[in-house]
Amino acid sequence: MGNDFGGDGAARNDRNLTMSEAIEPSLRRKLWMTPWRDLLRGRLTLGLDVAAQIQSADIAENARALISAVVRRTRLWRSEKVAVAEELIAHFRDGLDSGESINQLIEKFGDERRSAKLIRRAKVRNRPMAWRATGVVVRFIEIVLAVQFILAAYFFAGHPSPKVDYMAQLNQPVLAIPEDQRAWPLYRQAIIKSSDYHPPVFNNFYSIDDFQPGGKGWPWMTQWLRQHAAALELAREAAAKPALGFVYGSHGSCDDPAVFPELVSPSREDFPVLLPYLNKLRSLSEVLTKDADLARQEDDVPRFSSDVAAILGMSGQLRSGGFIICSLVADALRWDALKQISDVLTAQSAWLRNSDLQDLAHQLSRIGDAAETYGLEGMRLSIYDRVQNTYTDDGNGDGRLTPQGIWPDSTWDGIVFVRNNAQMFTFGPAVMELAASRREIVNRFDQWARLVDSDLHHSMRERERTSADDFLISTNDSDRWHTRDHVLDELVPGLQGWRIQAEWILGARDGIEAGLAAEMYRRRHGQFPASLQQMVPELLPVVPADRITGDPVKYRLVNGQPIVYSVGVDRKDDGGRPPEGPGGKMTNWPAAAAWPDPTDRKPHKIPSGDWILYPLPNYDD
Amino acid sequence: MRIERELMRGAGPMAVLRLLSGGEKYGYELVQLLDRRTSGVLAMGQSTLYPLLYNLEAKGLIASRTEKASNGRPRRYYRITENGGKRLMRDLQQWETISAAMGQLGMTGT
Numbered sequence: 001m002g003n004d005f006g007g008d009g010a011a012r013n014d015r016n017l018t019m020s021e022a023i024e025p026s027l028r029r030k031l032w033m034t035p036w037r038d039l040l041r042g043r044l045t046l047g048l049d050v051a052a053q054i055q056s057a058d059i060a061e062n063a064r065a066l067i068s069a070v071v072r073r074t075r076l077w078r079s080e081k082v083a084v085a086e087e088l089i090a091h092f093r094d095g096l097d098s099g100e101s102i103n104q105l106i107e108k109f110g111d112e113r114r115s116a117k118l119i120r121r122a123k124v125r126n127r128p129m130a131w132r133a134t135g136v137v138v139r140f141i142e143i144v145l146a147v148q149f150i151l152a153a154y155f156f157a158g159h160p161s162p163k164v165d166y167m168a169q170l171n172q173p174v175l176a177i178p179e180d181q182r183a184w185p186l187y188r189q190a191i192i193k194s195s196d197y198h199p200p201v202f203n204n205f206y207s208i209d210d211f212q213p214g215g216k217g218w219p220w221m222t223q224w225l226r227q228h229a230a231a232l233e234l235a236r237e238a239a240a241k242p243a244l245g246f247v248y249g250s251h252g253s254c255d256d257p258a259v260f261p262e263l264v265s266p267s268r269e270d271f272p273v274l275l276p277y278l279n280k281l282r283s284l285s286e287v288l289t290k291d292a293d294l295a296r297q298e299d300d301v302p303r304f305s306s307d308v309a310a311i312l313g314m315s316g317q318l319r320s321g322g323f324i325i326c327s328l329v330a331d332a333l334r335w336d337a338l339k340q341i342s343d344v345l346t347a348q349s350a351w352l353r354n355s356d357l358q359d360l361a362h363q364l365s366r367i368g369d370a371a372e373t374y375g376l377e378g379m380r381l382s383i384y385d386r387v388q389n390t391y392t393d394d395g396n397g398d399g400r401l402t403p404q405g406i407w408p409d410s411t412w413d414g415i416v417f418v419r420n421n422a423q424m425f426t427f428g429p430a431v432m433e434l435a436a437s438r439r440e441i442v443n444r445f446d447q448w449a450r451l452v453d454s455d456l457h458h459s460m461r462e463r464e465r466t467s468a469d470d471f472l473i474s475t476n477d478s479d480r481w482h483t484r485d486h487v488l489d490e491l492v493p494g495l496q497g498w499r500i501q502a503e504w505i506l507g508a509r510d511g512i513e514a515g516l517a518a519e520m521y522r523r524r525h526g527q528f529p530a531s532l533q534q535m536v537p538e539l540l541p542v543v544p545a546d547r548i549t550g551d552p553v554k555y556r557l558v559n560g561q562p563i564v565y566s567v568g569v570d571r572k573d574d575g576g577r578p579p580e581g582p583g584g585k586m587t588n589w590p591a592a593a594a595w596p597d598p599t600d601r602k603p604h605k606i607p608s609g610d611w612i613l614y615p616l617p618n619y620d621d
Numbered sequence: 622m623r624i625e626r627e628l629m630r631g632a633g634p635m636a637v638l639r640l641l642s643g644g645e646k647y648g649y650e651l652v653q654l655l656d657r658r659t660s661g662v663l664a665m666g667q668s669t670l671y672p673l674l675y676n677l678e679a680k681g682l683i684a685s686r687t688e689k690a691s692n693g694r695p696r697r698y699y700r701i702t703e704n705g706g707k708r709l710m711r712d713l714q715q716w717e718t719i720s721a722a723m724g725q726l727g728m729t730g731t
Contacts, residue, residue, distance in 0.1 A: 070668075083697075084671070086687075087648060090696050091667055094649035097692070108652075110668025118668065122675030 025049075035079065048078040050085050057089040060102045066109060067092070073116030080123050151429035158392045158402040158432075166385040167249045170321070170378060174247055182245025183317055184253055184277070186238035191259050191280050193231035197224065197287060208286070213293050225291050232291055235284045236306050239313030244320050246277050248378075253277070278329050281318065285311050289336045296344060301356050304344065305363075311337040312366050322377030324493060331501050334367055338508045342515065342616040346561065349519050361516050367509045370502040371456040376449050383445050391438040399438035406431055447471065452495055460503050460595055461550050468495045496595070503547055504590050510544035510553065511564040511613020518555075518562045528562050531555060548593070553613060564614040568592030570606050578617065579609030633673055634682075635716065636663050638701055638709040641683060645700035648674065674699055682708050 025046065031039070033049040046052060054068050067088045071081045095105040109115070124132075179185070199206065202216050210217040225232070247253045254260050260276050292307035315333035318326040341360050344352065352360075390405030406418050406428055418424050418431070436444065451468035514532055517539040521529045529535050532543045532555045543552040546566045554565050556576050563576045569592060579591045592611035640646060640654050648670060656664040665673070677683040682705035690696040701709065 086695055087671060087697050088667060090647070090690075090694055091649045091652075091671075093692070093694055094647070094696075098649070098653070108664075108666045110666035112668070115668030115672070118672030119675065122672045122679060125679035126675060 033078075048082060050078060050081045053082060054085050054089065057092075059089060059092045059096065063092050063102050063106060066106055066112060070112055070116045070119070073113060074120040074123065076120055076123050084119055084123070148426075148429065151433070152425055155429040155432045156403060158400055160389050160391060160402050160404055161393050162385070162388040163393070164384070164388060166381040166388075170248050170381050171252065174243075174245055174320075177243045177245050179245075181242050183238040183241035183243065183314075184245045184247075186234050186241070187244075187277070187281065187284065188253075188256065188259050190231045190234035190238060190284060193234065194228050194284070194287065197228075197283060199224075211290060213297055221290050222294055225287070225294050228287075232287065232307075235288060235314075236310040239310035239317070241313075241317070244277075244317040246321070248321070275321070275323065275325065278318075278326060281314055282329055282332070285314055285333045285336060288314075289340065292340045296348060296351070299351065301352060304340075305356060305359050308337050308340050308360070309363055311340075312363055316366065319373060319375060322375035323379055323382075324374060324376070324498060326378075327374045328498060328501065330373065331498075331505050334505050335508070337363070338367075338505070338512055339616050342508070342512050342614060345512070345515050345519055346615040352519075354520070354523065357516055357520055361513065364509055364513050364516070367505065369506065370459075370499060371453070373502055373505075374452075374456055374498065376452060380445070380449060384442065387438055387441055391441075393438070397439050397442070401432045401435040403428055405435070455495060455499065459506075459547060460499060461545075461547055466495045466499060500593070500595055503595075504593055507547045507566060507590075507593060507611060507613050508616055510547070512616070514540060514544060514553065514555065514564045515562060515614035528557055528560075529555075530557075532564075548611070554610070562614070563612060566593065566611040566613060568607065568609055568611045569595060570608050572608070574608065574610045576610050576612065578612050579607040632663060633665065633669070634677060635709065635712045637670075637673060637677065638682065638705055638712070641699055641701040642706065642709055645686075645698045647696050647698050651699070677705070681705075 025033070027044075029049075030044040030046060033046045033052075034044050035047045038045040038047055050071060051068070054064050054071070057064055057067070067085055070088065071085045074081060074084060076084065092102070092105055096102065174182075199211060199217055200220055202210050209215060211221045212218065254263055254276050257263075259280065263276060288307045288310050292304050292311075295301070295304035295307060311333050315330040315337070318330035318333070320326075341364070391401055392399035403424060406424065408419075418427050448468055448471055451466075451471050455463060455466045455468050514535075517532075517535045518528050520539050521535050532540060532552065536543060544564075545551065546553045548566050548569055549571055551567075554567065554573060554576065556563050556565075558576060565576045567573045568579070590611050591607040592609045594607060636655060636659070637651060640651055640658075646654070648667070651674075652665065652667070652670055655670075674683065674685075678685060678699075682702060683699050684702050685697050685699045687695050687697050
């Protein structure tokens with residue numbers, strides 16, 4: 001339609017005639033210009049061809065041009081334009097019929113642009129509710145997207161600028177130890193020499209129980225132990241050193257393919273500090289425990305004592321880094337050593353000389369209280385390092401979370417719903433807004449660490465609820481806080497669990513100390529004492545306190561053998577009977593010493609029964 | 622006399638509703654009536670009238686229908702709705718109140 005608005009001004013009364021006189025529109029244009037309603041009826045009406053409609057109007061060219069300009073400026077739907085054009089044409093026609101001239105009508109028309117603007121605004125208001133609602137939604141989305149883009153730009157512009165070498169701080173005390181006082185070089189040799197320690201699996205399931213004396217794997221174990229006596233000797237020698245001496249960091253002691261062939265050094269000096277030695281030392285301690293079993297079988301008391309001493313020595317060395325995970329492993333090692341002492345006292349006491357008993361008592365005295373066992377120095381430095389590598393730095397100790405703090409990396413699993421760039425764009429800015437600031441994170445960690453230190457200087461008896469856990473619960477007990485403190489949430493564990501574990505160790509230590517004293521008493525007096533008090537102070541400095549009640553621990557002779565026990569968290573003396581587990585079996589952990597965990601949302605059932613401190617039960621039975 | 626736009630914004634719709642309360646009318650007819658019956662004070666061109674009509678229609682105060690006129694051309698007729706009638710009554714009451722208040726201030730026309 002080349003001359004849509006350029007007619008000659010002649011009156012044309014028959015629209016169909018005009019159309020036929022003009023260039024015949026193509027089928028495509030006919031389809032495009034016909035309303036759906038007419039198309040469905042099989043008619044090509046060109047009802048939406050507003051240009052043709054105006055052109056065919058029997059009014060002057062200047063009036064058609066005005067109407068055309070107004071209609072075009074409205075930017076309405078085609079059907080709306082047709083209606084407006086029809087009405088304006090009719091208006092001009094009515095005016096002409098009333099005797100007004102076309103120029104008068106044009107003069108009265110008003111401003112063309114303003115008219116188009118007002119007509120559009122009014123017509124849009126007339127559109128269906130669904131369309132207007134969609135418009136509102138679209139505008140809302142546009143605003144949200146605009147805000148999102150601005151926040152995303154702000155978010156992605158943030159970069160961490162680490163300034164402090166916390167790894168060097170962590171390694172400072174390690175490197176200050178003279179080389180000949182470091183245990184790791186010897187452990188390293190022991191690990192290399194025992195690298196073929198791969199116990200066979202029975203019934204598709206590895207169980208350490210298979211390698212107890214008499215178990216299916218015991219022949220394999222004894223053979224392996226005899227073949228690796230040199231490695232064990234190196235381990236014992238290492239355990240006697242005052243410090244572990246493991247240099248942390250990807251370029252430290254773990255940069256040793258002979259010991260850690262599975263490790264791939266990260267590009268960044270990540271601060272999970274790489275504690276691969278934990279598994280290695282745990283395996284060595286397992287081997288030493290088995291060797292203690294073998295030493296008992298072979299009546300080799302000195303080797304038995306050396307093995308127990310080595311396990312306890314190793315556990316003490318693990319404390320040095322100041323990482324909770326190391327302390328937890330150290331506790332597991334202590335438990336192994338305590339179990340060895342308890343077992344040998346109850347099953348082979350005659351085998352031990354008096355000097356051996358004194359030696360074992362000395363070993364027990366090396367087990368310190370919780371505050372000596374658990375440290376947070378390494379954790380503190382790792383948190384600080386994590387913060388400086390994931391937050392911006394405003395120079396005043398504060399900053400905001402950066403994308404580096406959200407992506408999963410070798411140190412943590414990241415935010416669970418951010419796994420790709422689209423998710424990072426979508427959620428990253430919101431996480432940044434929700435997350436605690438750099439200063440908040442550091443302050444909260446420091447506050448938590450002070451509370452942990454305070455808690456660890458009190459036994460569970462003195463402070464059953466841990467203020468450190470209460471602190472975490474008070475601020476973390478909602479999804480919002482979960483996101484807000486994601487760094488702490490990921491890296492800071494609840495304290496109650498390890499305090500309870502420490503109490504188990506200390507209770508067992510106290511019980512075995514009393515058991516050792518009772519054995520010494522028997523040797524002097526021909527029978528076990530009737531009470532623990534009888535041995536004070538000659539063989540026992542003081543009757544140990546029940547770690548739950550603070551009263552003296554209970555002591556009884558059952559079948560002529562002494563047992564030492566705490567009344568348990570039910571605070572009721574059950575005569576030395578442990579809680580019964582499902583099916584009447586003894587529970588596989590000291591259930592009677594299970595303090596309520598404030599982080600546990602389920603109601604805690606107080607177990608009925610006593611906590612046996614000596615002899616240590618076989619909890620795995 | 623030219624009426625300020627703000628005053629016209631309030632008076633225009635009320636005037637149109639008042640005219641439509643007498644029966645349905647088409648656009649040019651309304652223009653003529655407004656011009657004649659207000660001595661040109663409330664006269665409005667197409668650029669004002671049609672947006673005003675579309676707005677009233679959007680608010681449900683008037684309704685329209687298209688019918689072929691005697692000359693064979695389509696023509697749109699507007700009529701006041703029930704809501705439009707109520708609105709007109711309310712506006713008239715307010716107008717009278719304002720007019721009375723103005724009178725008390727000695728601002729009545731002479």
